[in-house]
Amino acid sequence: MQSQLNLQIERLKQILSANGQPFVPEAGASEAGLRRLEEKTGIRFDRDFKDFYRFSNGSGHA
Numbered sequence: 001m002q003s004q005l006n007l008q009i010e011r012l013k014q015i016l017s018a019n020g021q022p023f024v025p026e027a028g029a030s031e032a033g034l035r036r037l038e039e040k041t042g043i044r045f046d047r048d049f050k051d052f053y054r055f056s057n058g059s060g061h062a
Contacts, residue, residue, distance in 0.1 A: 005051055025056035033057070 013023045029037075034050055045053075 005048065005055070009055070026058050028055050029053040029057040 016023050034045065034053060038044055
């Protein structure tokens with residue numbers, strides 16, 4: 001994961017912690033899942049987008 005993404009995730013953890021909220025990321029997307037999404041949408045995602053979704057695939061909220 002890129003250092004800028006790591007910094008922002010750490011910032012998010014601190015904000016949530018300061019407000020009494022847990023930080024519980026969803027499981028990351030698989031390489032196969034990202035490829036299927038690219039094929040389905042016809043969009044080629046950049047490295048930052050893929051890094052973020054490898055870290056956590058969504059929020060788990062409706």
